[in-house]
Amino acid sequence: MDIFSKNIIAEKLLFVFWSxxxxxxxxxxxxxxxxxxxxxxxxxxxxxxxxxxxxMEFYIDGLNSKFLEAKTKSESPIKVLKEFVVLLLKDFKSTSPNYLCFLMKIMTEINDRNSPLFTSAKIAIDSFHFKIESLLIEARERGEIRNATCCKSTAILIQSFIDGVRIATKKSTHDVAIADITDDFFGFLF
Structure with missing residues:
Protein backbone atom coordinates (compact mmCIF):
# COMPACT_ATOMS: atom_id res chain seq x y z
CA MET A 1 0.00 0.00 0.00
CA ASP A 2 1.48 3.36 -0.98
CA ILE A 3 1.76 6.23 1.50
CA PHE A 4 -1.01 8.21 -0.21
CA SER A 5 -3.53 5.37 0.14
CA LYS A 6 -2.38 4.69 3.68
CA ASN A 7 -2.95 8.34 4.65
CA ILE A 8 -6.43 8.38 3.10
CA ILE A 9 -7.35 5.21 4.99
CA ALA A 10 -5.78 6.50 8.22
CA GLU A 11 -7.72 9.77 7.96
CA LYS A 12 -10.99 7.88 7.51
CA LEU A 13 -10.14 5.60 10.45
CA LEU A 14 -9.33 8.62 12.59
CA PHE A 15 -12.73 10.13 11.84
CA VAL A 16 -14.58 6.91 12.75
CA PHE A 17 -12.66 6.19 15.96
CA TRP A 18 -12.69 9.85 17.03
CA SER A 19 -16.43 10.15 16.37
CA MET A 56 -3.32 7.34 16.14
CA GLU A 57 -0.16 7.44 14.02
CA PHE A 58 -1.91 9.68 11.49
CA TYR A 59 -3.10 11.99 14.31
CA ILE A 60 0.38 12.13 15.86
CA ASP A 61 1.92 12.90 12.45
CA GLY A 62 -0.50 15.81 12.16
CA LEU A 63 0.53 17.13 15.58
CA ASN A 64 4.20 16.82 14.64
CA SER A 65 3.59 18.68 11.37
CA LYS A 66 1.91 21.55 13.20
CA PHE A 67 4.77 21.67 15.68
CA LEU A 68 7.37 21.81 12.89
CA GLU A 69 5.34 24.46 11.05
CA ALA A 70 5.24 26.59 14.19
CA LYS A 71 9.02 26.21 14.64
CA THR A 72 9.64 27.62 11.16
CA LYS A 73 7.78 30.83 11.96
CA SER A 74 9.88 32.18 14.80
CA GLU A 75 13.13 31.93 16.72
CA SER A 76 11.38 32.76 19.99
CA PRO A 77 10.33 29.64 21.93
CA ILE A 78 7.27 31.42 23.35
CA LYS A 79 6.17 32.59 19.90
CA VAL A 80 6.68 29.04 18.57
CA LEU A 81 4.58 27.68 21.40
CA LYS A 82 1.81 30.24 20.85
CA GLU A 83 1.82 29.54 17.11
CA PHE A 84 1.63 25.79 17.74
CA VAL A 85 -1.35 26.23 20.07
CA VAL A 86 -3.14 28.48 17.56
CA LEU A 87 -2.47 26.08 14.65
CA LEU A 88 -3.66 23.16 16.73
CA LEU A 89 -6.83 24.85 17.89
CA LYS A 90 -7.78 26.33 14.52
CA ASP A 91 -7.38 22.98 12.80
CA PHE A 92 -9.19 21.22 15.62
CA LYS A 93 -12.13 23.62 15.42
CA SER A 94 -12.62 22.98 11.72
CA THR A 95 -11.89 19.26 11.44
CA SER A 96 -12.47 17.34 14.66
CA PRO A 97 -15.63 15.32 15.19
CA ASN A 98 -15.25 15.41 18.99
CA TYR A 99 -14.20 18.00 21.55
CA LEU A 100 -11.61 15.74 23.17
CA CYS A 101 -8.09 15.32 21.88
CA PHE A 102 -8.07 11.96 20.07
CA LEU A 103 -5.25 10.64 22.26
CA MET A 104 -7.06 11.73 25.44
CA LYS A 105 -10.24 10.12 24.14
CA ILE A 106 -8.45 6.79 23.66
CA MET A 107 -6.84 7.00 27.10
CA THR A 108 -10.09 7.85 28.89
CA GLU A 109 -12.01 5.17 27.06
CA ILE A 110 -9.51 2.35 27.53
CA ASN A 111 -9.25 1.75 31.25
CA ASP A 112 -6.58 -0.91 30.98
CA ARG A 113 -3.24 0.81 31.57
CA ASN A 114 -1.53 -2.31 30.21
CA SER A 115 -3.29 -2.00 26.85
CA PRO A 116 -0.92 -1.23 23.96
CA LEU A 117 -3.34 1.47 22.72
CA PHE A 118 -3.42 3.16 26.13
CA THR A 119 0.37 2.99 26.32
CA SER A 120 0.82 4.40 22.80
CA ALA A 121 -1.56 7.30 23.52
CA LYS A 122 0.17 8.07 26.83
CA ILE A 123 3.62 8.00 25.23
CA ALA A 124 2.44 10.42 22.52
CA ILE A 125 0.88 12.80 25.06
CA ASP A 126 4.00 12.65 27.23
CA SER A 127 6.10 13.38 24.14
CA PHE A 128 4.13 16.55 23.44
CA HIS A 129 4.33 17.62 27.07
CA PHE A 130 8.09 17.18 26.80
CA LYS A 131 8.21 19.29 23.60
CA ILE A 132 6.24 22.05 25.31
CA GLU A 133 8.39 21.79 28.44
CA SER A 134 11.56 21.96 26.32
CA LEU A 135 10.37 25.15 24.63
CA LEU A 136 9.57 26.64 28.04
CA ILE A 137 13.04 25.74 29.36
CA GLU A 138 14.59 27.37 26.31
CA ALA A 139 12.40 30.44 26.83
CA ARG A 140 13.48 30.63 30.47
CA GLU A 141 17.16 30.37 29.45
CA ARG A 142 16.65 33.20 26.94
CA GLY A 143 14.95 35.37 29.54
CA GLU A 144 11.53 35.27 27.82
CA ILE A 145 9.86 33.93 30.96
CA ARG A 146 10.60 34.21 34.68
CA ASN A 147 13.35 32.04 36.16
CA ALA A 148 10.91 30.84 38.81
CA THR A 149 8.60 29.30 36.19
CA CYS A 150 8.14 25.56 36.70
CA CYS A 151 8.27 24.39 33.10
CA LYS A 152 6.80 20.93 33.76
CA SER A 153 3.73 22.36 35.54
CA THR A 154 3.33 25.11 32.95
CA ALA A 155 3.41 22.52 30.14
CA ILE A 156 0.53 20.68 31.83
CA LEU A 157 -1.31 23.99 32.29
CA ILE A 158 -0.90 24.75 28.56
CA GLN A 159 -2.28 21.30 27.69
CA SER A 160 -5.23 22.00 30.00
CA PHE A 161 -5.78 25.34 28.25
CA ILE A 162 -5.82 23.58 24.86
CA ASP A 163 -8.34 21.03 26.13
CA GLY A 164 -10.51 23.77 27.67
CA VAL A 165 -10.56 25.85 24.49
CA ARG A 166 -11.43 22.74 22.49
CA ILE A 167 -14.47 22.17 24.67
CA ALA A 168 -15.45 25.85 24.58
CA THR A 169 -15.19 26.08 20.78
CA LYS A 170 -17.20 22.90 20.23
CA LYS A 171 -19.90 23.89 22.70
CA SER A 172 -20.04 27.62 21.90
CA THR A 173 -22.75 29.12 19.71
CA HIS A 174 -20.56 32.10 18.77
CA ASP A 175 -17.24 32.29 16.96
CA VAL A 176 -14.26 32.12 19.30
CA ALA A 177 -11.20 34.19 18.40
CA ILE A 178 -8.57 31.53 19.02
CA ALA A 179 -5.52 33.74 18.44
CA ASP A 180 -6.86 36.40 20.83
CA ILE A 181 -7.70 33.88 23.55
CA THR A 182 -4.24 32.30 23.18
CA ASP A 183 -2.54 35.72 23.41
CA ASP A 184 -4.56 36.53 26.54
CA PHE A 185 -3.70 33.17 28.13
CA PHE A 186 0.02 33.54 27.43
CA GLY A 187 -0.19 37.11 28.75
CA PHE A 188 -1.55 35.76 32.05
CA LEU A 189 1.12 33.04 32.21
CA PHE A 190 4.13 35.18 31.41
Missing part, protein backbone atom coordinates in the same frame (compact mmCIF):
# COMPACT_ATOMS: atom_id res chain seq x y z
CA UNK A 20 -17.55 6.87 17.92
CA UNK A 21 -14.77 5.97 20.30
CA UNK A 22 -12.80 2.76 20.22
CA UNK A 23 -15.32 0.51 21.93
CA UNK A 24 -18.37 1.80 20.03
CA UNK A 25 -16.75 1.59 16.60
CA UNK A 26 -18.17 -1.48 14.89
CA UNK A 27 -16.98 -3.53 11.96
CA UNK A 28 -19.96 -2.14 10.04
CA UNK A 29 -18.74 1.43 10.76
CA UNK A 30 -15.31 0.54 9.44
CA UNK A 31 -16.74 -1.22 6.37
CA UNK A 32 -18.91 1.78 5.56
CA UNK A 33 -16.17 4.38 6.03
CA UNK A 34 -13.48 2.42 4.18
CA UNK A 35 -15.81 0.94 1.57
CA UNK A 36 -14.18 -2.46 2.08
CA UNK A 37 -15.40 -5.93 3.02
CA UNK A 38 -14.44 -7.31 6.46
CA UNK A 39 -12.05 -9.88 5.02
CA UNK A 40 -10.24 -7.20 3.02
CA UNK A 41 -9.99 -4.93 6.04
CA UNK A 42 -8.41 -7.64 8.19
CA UNK A 43 -6.18 -8.92 5.39
CA UNK A 44 -4.85 -5.52 4.28
CA UNK A 45 -4.97 -3.54 7.52
CA UNK A 46 -5.25 -5.88 10.49
CA UNK A 47 -7.59 -6.11 13.45
CA UNK A 48 -9.48 -3.29 15.18
CA UNK A 49 -6.56 -2.42 17.44
CA UNK A 50 -4.21 -2.19 14.45
CA UNK A 51 -6.71 0.09 12.69
CA UNK A 52 -6.94 2.36 15.73
CA UNK A 53 -3.14 2.43 15.98
CA UNK A 54 -2.99 3.52 12.31
CA UNK A 55 -5.45 6.33 13.13
Missing amino acids: NGYHLTTLQDLQHELDMRPGSIYYKLGNKEALCRLA
Whole structure:
Protein backbone atom coordinates (compact mmCIF):
# COMPACT_ATOMS: atom_id res chain seq x y z
CA MET A 1 0.00 0.00 0.00
CA ASP A 2 1.48 3.36 -0.98
CA ILE A 3 1.76 6.23 1.50
CA PHE A 4 -1.01 8.21 -0.21
CA SER A 5 -3.53 5.37 0.14
CA LYS A 6 -2.38 4.69 3.68
CA ASN A 7 -2.95 8.34 4.65
CA ILE A 8 -6.43 8.38 3.10
CA ILE A 9 -7.35 5.21 4.99
CA ALA A 10 -5.78 6.50 8.22
CA GLU A 11 -7.72 9.77 7.96
CA LYS A 12 -10.99 7.88 7.51
CA LEU A 13 -10.14 5.60 10.45
CA LEU A 14 -9.33 8.62 12.59
CA PHE A 15 -12.73 10.13 11.84
CA VAL A 16 -14.58 6.91 12.75
CA PHE A 17 -12.66 6.19 15.96
CA TRP A 18 -12.69 9.85 17.03
CA SER A 19 -16.43 10.15 16.37
CA ASN A 20 -17.55 6.87 17.92
CA GLY A 21 -14.77 5.97 20.30
CA TYR A 22 -12.80 2.76 20.22
CA HIS A 23 -15.32 0.51 21.93
CA LEU A 24 -18.37 1.80 20.03
CA THR A 25 -16.75 1.59 16.60
CA THR A 26 -18.17 -1.48 14.89
CA LEU A 27 -16.98 -3.53 11.96
CA GLN A 28 -19.96 -2.14 10.04
CA ASP A 29 -18.74 1.43 10.76
CA LEU A 30 -15.31 0.54 9.44
CA GLN A 31 -16.74 -1.22 6.37
CA HIS A 32 -18.91 1.78 5.56
CA GLU A 33 -16.17 4.38 6.03
CA LEU A 34 -13.48 2.42 4.18
CA ASP A 35 -15.81 0.94 1.57
CA MET A 36 -14.18 -2.46 2.08
CA ARG A 37 -15.40 -5.93 3.02
CA PRO A 38 -14.44 -7.31 6.46
CA GLY A 39 -12.05 -9.88 5.02
CA SER A 40 -10.24 -7.20 3.02
CA ILE A 41 -9.99 -4.93 6.04
CA TYR A 42 -8.41 -7.64 8.19
CA TYR A 43 -6.18 -8.92 5.39
CA LYS A 44 -4.85 -5.52 4.28
CA LEU A 45 -4.97 -3.54 7.52
CA GLY A 46 -5.25 -5.88 10.49
CA ASN A 47 -7.59 -6.11 13.45
CA LYS A 48 -9.48 -3.29 15.18
CA GLU A 49 -6.56 -2.42 17.44
CA ALA A 50 -4.21 -2.19 14.45
CA LEU A 51 -6.71 0.09 12.69
CA CYS A 52 -6.94 2.36 15.73
CA ARG A 53 -3.14 2.43 15.98
CA LEU A 54 -2.99 3.52 12.31
CA ALA A 55 -5.45 6.33 13.13
CA MET A 56 -3.32 7.34 16.14
CA GLU A 57 -0.16 7.44 14.02
CA PHE A 58 -1.91 9.68 11.49
CA TYR A 59 -3.10 11.99 14.31
CA ILE A 60 0.38 12.13 15.86
CA ASP A 61 1.92 12.90 12.45
CA GLY A 62 -0.50 15.81 12.16
CA LEU A 63 0.53 17.13 15.58
CA ASN A 64 4.20 16.82 14.64
CA SER A 65 3.59 18.68 11.37
CA LYS A 66 1.91 21.55 13.20
CA PHE A 67 4.77 21.67 15.68
CA LEU A 68 7.37 21.81 12.89
CA GLU A 69 5.34 24.46 11.05
CA ALA A 70 5.24 26.59 14.19
CA LYS A 71 9.02 26.21 14.64
CA THR A 72 9.64 27.62 11.16
CA LYS A 73 7.78 30.83 11.96
CA SER A 74 9.88 32.18 14.80
CA GLU A 75 13.13 31.93 16.72
CA SER A 76 11.38 32.76 19.99
CA PRO A 77 10.33 29.64 21.93
CA ILE A 78 7.27 31.42 23.35
CA LYS A 79 6.17 32.59 19.90
CA VAL A 80 6.68 29.04 18.57
CA LEU A 81 4.58 27.68 21.40
CA LYS A 82 1.81 30.24 20.85
CA GLU A 83 1.82 29.54 17.11
CA PHE A 84 1.63 25.79 17.74
CA VAL A 85 -1.35 26.23 20.07
CA VAL A 86 -3.14 28.48 17.56
CA LEU A 87 -2.47 26.08 14.65
CA LEU A 88 -3.66 23.16 16.73
CA LEU A 89 -6.83 24.85 17.89
CA LYS A 90 -7.78 26.33 14.52
CA ASP A 91 -7.38 22.98 12.80
CA PHE A 92 -9.19 21.22 15.62
CA LYS A 93 -12.13 23.62 15.42
CA SER A 94 -12.62 22.98 11.72
CA THR A 95 -11.89 19.26 11.44
CA SER A 96 -12.47 17.34 14.66
CA PRO A 97 -15.63 15.32 15.19
CA ASN A 98 -15.25 15.41 18.99
CA TYR A 99 -14.20 18.00 21.55
CA LEU A 100 -11.61 15.74 23.17
CA CYS A 101 -8.09 15.32 21.88
CA PHE A 102 -8.07 11.96 20.07
CA LEU A 103 -5.25 10.64 22.26
CA MET A 104 -7.06 11.73 25.44
CA LYS A 105 -10.24 10.12 24.14
CA ILE A 106 -8.45 6.79 23.66
CA MET A 107 -6.84 7.00 27.10
CA THR A 108 -10.09 7.85 28.89
CA GLU A 109 -12.01 5.17 27.06
CA ILE A 110 -9.51 2.35 27.53
CA ASN A 111 -9.25 1.75 31.25
CA ASP A 112 -6.58 -0.91 30.98
CA ARG A 113 -3.24 0.81 31.57
CA ASN A 114 -1.53 -2.31 30.21
CA SER A 115 -3.29 -2.00 26.85
CA PRO A 116 -0.92 -1.23 23.96
CA LEU A 117 -3.34 1.47 22.72
CA PHE A 118 -3.42 3.16 26.13
CA THR A 119 0.37 2.99 26.32
CA SER A 120 0.82 4.40 22.80
CA ALA A 121 -1.56 7.30 23.52
CA LYS A 122 0.17 8.07 26.83
CA ILE A 123 3.62 8.00 25.23
CA ALA A 124 2.44 10.42 22.52
CA ILE A 125 0.88 12.80 25.06
CA ASP A 126 4.00 12.65 27.23
CA SER A 127 6.10 13.38 24.14
CA PHE A 128 4.13 16.55 23.44
CA HIS A 129 4.33 17.62 27.07
CA PHE A 130 8.09 17.18 26.80
CA LYS A 131 8.21 19.29 23.60
CA ILE A 132 6.24 22.05 25.31
CA GLU A 133 8.39 21.79 28.44
CA SER A 134 11.56 21.96 26.32
CA LEU A 135 10.37 25.15 24.63
CA LEU A 136 9.57 26.64 28.04
CA ILE A 137 13.04 25.74 29.36
CA GLU A 138 14.59 27.37 26.31
CA ALA A 139 12.40 30.44 26.83
CA ARG A 140 13.48 30.63 30.47
CA GLU A 141 17.16 30.37 29.45
CA ARG A 142 16.65 33.20 26.94
CA GLY A 143 14.95 35.37 29.54
CA GLU A 144 11.53 35.27 27.82
CA ILE A 145 9.86 33.93 30.96
CA ARG A 146 10.60 34.21 34.68
CA ASN A 147 13.35 32.04 36.16
CA ALA A 148 10.91 30.84 38.81
CA THR A 149 8.60 29.30 36.19
CA CYS A 150 8.14 25.56 36.70
CA CYS A 151 8.27 24.39 33.10
CA LYS A 152 6.80 20.93 33.76
CA SER A 153 3.73 22.36 35.54
CA THR A 154 3.33 25.11 32.95
CA ALA A 155 3.41 22.52 30.14
CA ILE A 156 0.53 20.68 31.83
CA LEU A 157 -1.31 23.99 32.29
CA ILE A 158 -0.90 24.75 28.56
CA GLN A 159 -2.28 21.30 27.69
CA SER A 160 -5.23 22.00 30.00
CA PHE A 161 -5.78 25.34 28.25
CA ILE A 162 -5.82 23.58 24.86
CA ASP A 163 -8.34 21.03 26.13
CA GLY A 164 -10.51 23.77 27.67
CA VAL A 165 -10.56 25.85 24.49
CA ARG A 166 -11.43 22.74 22.49
CA ILE A 167 -14.47 22.17 24.67
CA ALA A 168 -15.45 25.85 24.58
CA THR A 169 -15.19 26.08 20.78
CA LYS A 170 -17.20 22.90 20.23
CA LYS A 171 -19.90 23.89 22.70
CA SER A 172 -20.04 27.62 21.90
CA THR A 173 -22.75 29.12 19.71
CA HIS A 174 -20.56 32.10 18.77
CA ASP A 175 -17.24 32.29 16.96
CA VAL A 176 -14.26 32.12 19.30
CA ALA A 177 -11.20 34.19 18.40
CA ILE A 178 -8.57 31.53 19.02
CA ALA A 179 -5.52 33.74 18.44
CA ASP A 180 -6.86 36.40 20.83
CA ILE A 181 -7.70 33.88 23.55
CA THR A 182 -4.24 32.30 23.18
CA ASP A 183 -2.54 35.72 23.41
CA ASP A 184 -4.56 36.53 26.54
CA PHE A 185 -3.70 33.17 28.13
CA PHE A 186 0.02 33.54 27.43
CA GLY A 187 -0.19 37.11 28.75
CA PHE A 188 -1.55 35.76 32.05
CA LEU A 189 1.12 33.04 32.21
CA PHE A 190 4.13 35.18 31.41
